[in-house]
Amino acid sequence: MISNMIDDECVDGALVLPNIRSHVLSRVIEFLKQDSSAAAEKAAAEKEFKEFEVEFFKKLGDKEALFDVILAANYLHAQELLDASCFCASDRIRGLKVQEIRDYFNIANDFTPEEDERIIKENAWAFD
Structure with missing residues (x-):
């Protein structure tokens, strides 16, 4: 540049x-x-x-x-x-948990608890 x-x-x-x-x-x-x-x-x-x-x-x-x-x-x-x-x-x-990554990048969680649970269930492989 x-x-x-x-x-x-x-x-x-x-x-x-x-x-x-x-x-x-x-x-x-x-x-x-x-x-x-x-x-x-x-x-x-x-x-x-x-x-x-x-x-x-x-x-x-x-x-x-x-x-x-x-x-x-x-x-x-x-x-x-x-x-x-x-x-x-x-x-x-x-190695950080989802909430820790959100905190690190200052990302607000805009999912409802139900949506959060559904996403974790659908993508269980990513949370192992």
Whole structure:
């Protein structure tokens, strides 16, 4: 996206990204720098990059920071970071009960107790 903005001459000395806060952008740049250097060295750097990735998301901390990175990666069309951050989010909710996932993502339960019970019964395989 940034490359396209520069190529299309949409940048007048400054790059304005209104949807991304500066501290989030610095994290995105940190990840993308590491990703590009790992791609250049390929196989030898793959293991090192995976270790970096694990540490990157540990340092990220809370879910709000993770969601900010997901939104920034999506906005910037940074597919590698988007995939990695979504994978991290899925890891964080793995093994949680339905209500815990709703709480994590701040999703209101708009089902009646009867609908909730019916859905659980119809999809019992998903709740094992």
